[in-house]
Amino acid sequence: MGYHIDDYGGILKFYVFFHRMDENNGPFKILTKSKHFMSFFKGFIWLWLTKLNSTYFESSKIDKDILDSEEKIFCDDFSIFAIDTSFLHSSSKIMKGERRVMVLIFRDYLLDLNKKKCSTEFIIG
Numbered sequence: 771m772g773y774h775i776d777d778y779g780g781i782l783k784f785y786v787f788f789h790r791m792d793e794n795n796g797p798f799k800i801l802t803k804s805k806h807f808m809s810f811f812k813g814f815i816w817l818w819l820t821k822l823n824s825t826y827f828e829s830s831k832i833d834k835d836i837l838d839s840e841e842k843i844f845c846d847d848f849s850i851f852a853i854d855t856s857f858l859h860s861s862s863k864i865m866k867g868e869r870r871v872m873v874l875i876f877r878d879y880l881l882d883l884n885k886k887k888c889s890t891e892f893i894i895g
Contacts, residue, residue: 772826772827772828772829772860773799773801773804773826773827773829773832773858773859773860774826774827774858774859774860775804775855775856775857775858775859776855776856776859781854781855781856781875781876781877782852782853782854782855782875782876782877783852783853783855783873783874783875783876784850784851784852784853784873784874784875784876785798785843785850785851785853785871785872785873786848786849786850786871786872786873786874787843787845787847787848787849787850787851787870787871788847788848788870788871788872789847789867789868789869789870790845790846790847791843791844791845791849791869792844793842793844793862793865794864794865794866794867795864795865795866795867795868795869796861796862796863796864796865796869797842797843797844797861797862798842798843798851798853798859798860798861798862798871799840799841799842799843799859799860799861799862800840800841800843800853800857800858800859801832801836801837801839801840801841801857801858801859802839802840802841802857803835803836803838803839804832804836804839804857804858805854805856805857826860827858832858836858842862
């Protein structure tokens with residue numbers, strides 16, 4: 771399975787794992803040294819070029835130093851993790867059991883006011 775980056779802006783995801791996560795049921799993986807894997811410009815070009823294709827990075831395209839920083843999340847039932855998904859990340863293959871996850875997303879839309887041409891009253895309420 772390839773790794774991917776969700777966004778280049780202000781985004782934080784909260785993962786709620788309903789089942790105990792171990793090596794067998796598809797643990798979440800993150801490459802902790804991949805924060806600056808792409809510059810903004812390189813990322814923009816990559817997104818533009820791959821919009822209609824796969825948007826995953828195969829392990830062979832990632833430096834060994836970054837791949838060696840892989841961390842897997844193992845946890846008990848009903849565990850919650852806040853994860854910055856601007857790092858390269860992926861799920862693992864489910865070998866046995868099941869993987870049930872709920873993802874809650876926080877995005878700072880105030881950063882996008884100029885792009886969306888919305889007023890702060892619309893965003894804040």
